[in-house]
Structure formats: structure tokens, C-alpha cells
Amino acid sequence: MARLVQFDRTGGPEVLTLREVEVGEPGAGEVRMRVDAIGLNRAEIMFREGGYFYAPDFPSLLGYEAVGVVEAVGAGVDGLAEGDPVAVVPQFLQTDYGTYGDHVIVPASAVVPRSAEVDPVRAAAVWMAYITAYGPLVESGRVRPGDHVLITAASSSVGLAAVQIARHVGAVPIATTRGSGKKQRLLDAGAAHVIVTDEEDLPARIKEITGGEGVRLAFDPVAGPGVEVLAQGIAPGGFLVVYGALDARPTPLPNAQSFPALTSSTYTLFEITTDPERLRRAVAFVDAGLGSGAFDPVVDRTFDLVDIVEAHRYMAANEQVGKIVVTVTHEGAAT
Template sequence: MAKVVRFHELGGPEVLRLEDHNLGAPGPGEVLLDVEAIGLNRSEANFRQDRYLDRVRALPSGLGYEGSGRVRAVGEGVTGFAPGDPVSVLPVFARSRHHLYGEQAVVPASALVHRPAQVDAVTGAATWMAFLTAYGALVEVLRLRPGDHIVITAATSSVGLAAIQVALRLGAVPIATTHSPAKEARLRDAGAAHVVVTSRDDLADAVLKATGGRGAEAVFDAVAGPAVEDLARATAPDGVILIHGSLSGRPTPMPGLDRMHPVFVRPYTLFEFTGDTARLDRARHFITTGLVSGAFTPVIDRIFDLADIVQAHQYLEAGAQVGKVVVIVTREESAS
């Protein structure tokens, strides 16, 4: 038996329970992990309420699909991993089938990556959702080149901060936006070449000034809604606005029609490329080498213990964090 987090009804953070559960042995292609740390994601709050693309299949259900740990046992057909191996779990599987919140978890071996000795468990749990999302957007879709300017909105999120680091590694120029003046210094410290405080600055004017009047070659937007019109004015001719979130909660117009400004707008999700083995292998190499070299360091906002998972989700939903919320697993002596 292991302590795992499950919910028996849909709802807020209060429905999460830490309880004993027998996970059983890993099946073909699966691995049983001793979990060490878990990276929390806003989408997990949506899943807990059955408001995510991947719907809850049955109750009770588990939660979580990004973290780190050590291999305890491998199922039939698994190669490349052995008991004791330190690994990170990539968020590339259906969250309705496998869950990571707990002392142990059964996950697909295809979702694992070896964790280098230089990478501790918390870092290994906080890296992959953010950096995979940023990698797919900036490298595989936008194909940023050295010297390109990219606007990164809501940039104090874990994905936004990862995107700044990926842009810098590619030689691009990150322009970060935030609504809060209090977060401006944090973004400059994170490597943003320019910071636009949208509650104070005119977004388009500030980006045009930062780019010498041309506009940014690319935009990585987590907000959507009416502000896309301003982003279009800030985008260079034939530039691309890649929308990966809808924090505004408002309808998004087709921008540029009033001026017939040639800007491409398209949605983006992490899952566009995680099912492509070649692309995922490139991402694993790019991110792992970045971690080892020190080019990539996930920003950790706060760490909770597994026993405090309700409080961790309450903090996650408050949305005030800068970077990643991580849960560490402290085992009881009786855990197996």
C-alpha cells in the first residue's frame, strides 16, 4: 500500500484526499516509481473539476502527470530503465489513465527521461511541462532565429519563464509582459531584454519601440481575448501570434482586419508534438543538455509537502505565484 491523492467527487481543492491505495504491479510498457517530487499545473485544477480536454473517466480518480522519482519496478517489455534509476516524468500521457500524486505511481515508460546527476528531484519535477511547452512553440513551430524578437505574455508563469530561457538559448530577444509592476524586476532578473507592464504601458507602442519600429517576429501568448489586437499591432509583417492559453476568458477577435496587417494567428498546445517520437526525442535532448549546461533552470515559487496537497492546490488556484509550485513526497516508515 502507498499513500496517494485521490478525489471521490468533482470540486475544489477540498475534495483531494490522501489515502492508502494498492497500485499493483506495472503492466506491459509501464514502470512503478517511488515518487520524490511533483510539479503542479493549473490544468490539474481543471481536471479535478472535469473541465479539461481529457475528461475524468471514473471516480475515485487520481491526479498529476509531471514529476520525478526513482524506478522501483519495470513491466514487461520495458528496456532502458532499471530499479533505482533516477528519472523525470514527462507530461505526455492521458491524465485520465495514469496519476502521479502519491508516494508511488505507475506510469508509461515512454513518459520517462533519465535524470542527470546534476539535476535534483525538485528541479526534475519542475522542468518538463514548462520547457516542453516552450520548446515546441519556439523551436518546432515558430523556428526562432538569432536576433528575432518574441513577445511572451503572462511571462511570470512557469511556461513564460521557461520561454524566456529558451529564447535566450536560441539567440532570440525576449520581450516579456506582465500586468503587475511588482513583477517587472523579477522578469528582468529572469533574462527578459525588455519588460512591458500592461497596466501602465501601451503594449504595441512599447514593443515597437523595443524593436526599432518593425515589431516582433513572433508572439507567444497565454492571454488571448481583445488584447490580441494590440499584439497584432506589435507584430512585424508576416509575423506569427501563437496562442497557447486563454487567461482573459474573453472572445478573441481576428486581428488586423481594420488595417489588413499580414499577421498569422494560430492556437498551439503541447500535445501537437509529444506524440511525434522524433520531435519528442529532439525536445528531450534540447532540454536535458540545457539543464546540464546551466542554460535552463526552472523557477520554483513554493514547495509544499504531499500531506498539504489541499493547501498546495488552493495556492495554485490563487494565481499569485512566479514560476512553479512543487510538492515533495515525505514517506512514512510504513510505506512500501
């Protein structure tokens, strides 16, 4: 038997229930793993609430990330064996698999080796954040040494990963935050500049920081009408990449009548994780950064699996700086 978090209807954190279920054996192309830690993501809140880009099937699992140890492998799985320390990268639909549990089955294609240099809690804060930032900043080749990069909602785990990756490739990260309470923490986390959008004129501050040129790339999870303001701070020929939908209002397409010419696009990490070769490059890049110390996942707070409702409430409050991680206690085993 396994303990899995499920929900039978969309709604607030209170719909989440920890249940004992039969986890079974992995099928062809699957892996069963003992979970030691789970990284929480904003996408899971949206999925639970019914506002994600696909709807849950009830009773629904949820969760994209986890770290732990392989317990069993299904037919046709090569390169993984019982006892291997591993991590799960977001690659699947939560209607098919989920990581909120103490023993879970996931597709082998979504499993990567876990470095012994990174403990389970920090390892659970890696893959959603760093692969999401890696795509536009590195894989597409859009950011070059010396470029200014605007990172909005920068106190999120993805935002902080983007700050570290920008610095690693020689770019200049400019972080935004709505209130001043997180400003110093963002500077301490490596942001070269922080713009407090409730207090400062964003396009004006960008032009001041960049000497009037604007940023090479704006990396934004918010979307909505605010992209028009972001576009005013992008250099001619620059890029606006929208990777989320925190603002549910329609997102206008910046046009040449109001802004310098720029390329506007959407992005999800599935573009990387569902392509084996691109995923291989991403994993190599992130592992190298972790090994050198250039990348240091920021964990804001941990919760136990039995407190998953409180963990979701905390995430919804939007007070964190970095990743929220859920740890899993196994009777008679160290985590």
C-alpha cells in the same frame, strides 16, 4: 499500498483527498515509480474544476509531472530498470494516469532519464515548462537570432522557460506582467524588457522596443479577446501562438483588415511528447541547456504532499513566479 491524491467531484482545492490505495504492478508498457517530487501545472487546476479540454472520470487521479526512481517495469519495457532516476513528461490523459502520489504507475513512453546534476525539486520544474516553450520557439524554427519574442504571463514556469530558451537561441525576450510587483523579478530572470500591461500601452511599447517593427512571435497562454491587442504588436509575417486558455471567453481570429499579415495557431506540448522523435530532440535540447547552465528552472515554493490542498490554493492565487513543487516524504528514505 500507496498514497494517491484523488477527487470525486469537480470544484475547488478542497475536493482533493489523499487516500491509501493499492497501486499494483505495472502492466505492459508501464512503469511503477517511487515519487520524490511533483511539478504542479495550471492545467491540473482546470481539470479539477471541470474546465479542461476533457472531463475527469471519478474517482479521478490528476497530475502530469513527477520525478523519482523506477521501482518496477512492465512487459515490453526496454531501457529502464529498477533503481533508475527518472522524470515523467506530460504525455497522457489524467483519466488514465496521474502523478500526485508517493508511488504511481505511468506509461514508459512518458518516462525520461533524470540528470544527476539536477536535484529532484528542480527536476520537477523542467518538462512541462521547457517542452511547452521549446515547440514554437525551437522545433518549428520560427525564432531566429535577433528576433524579438513577446512572452505573455511571463512569471509562470512556462513563461520563464520561454525567456531562457529565447535568450539561448539568440532572440530578445519581451515579458509581460499585469502588475508592477513582478517586473524586477522578470528582469532578474533574464527578460530583456518587461511591459506592465495594467500601466502601459502594449502595442505602443512593443513598437518602441522593436524600433517600430514588431515582434517575430507572440507566445500566449491567455487567449480570449486580448489576442487582438497582441496581434497589433506582431511584425508583418510574424506568428501568434496560443498555448493556453486562461481567459474562457471566445478567442477571435486576427484578420487582415485590422492587422498586418500574420500566422495564428494553437499549440500544446502533446504535439512534441506524443511523437517519439520530436520528444527525443526536445529532451536532448533541454538536457543540453540544463547541463550548460543556460536553463535554470525557477521554483517559487514547495509544499509537502499532505498539503496538496494548500498547494492548489496557492497556485490559484496566481502570486507565484516560477514553478510550485510538491515534495514527497518516504518513511526511512531520503528525498
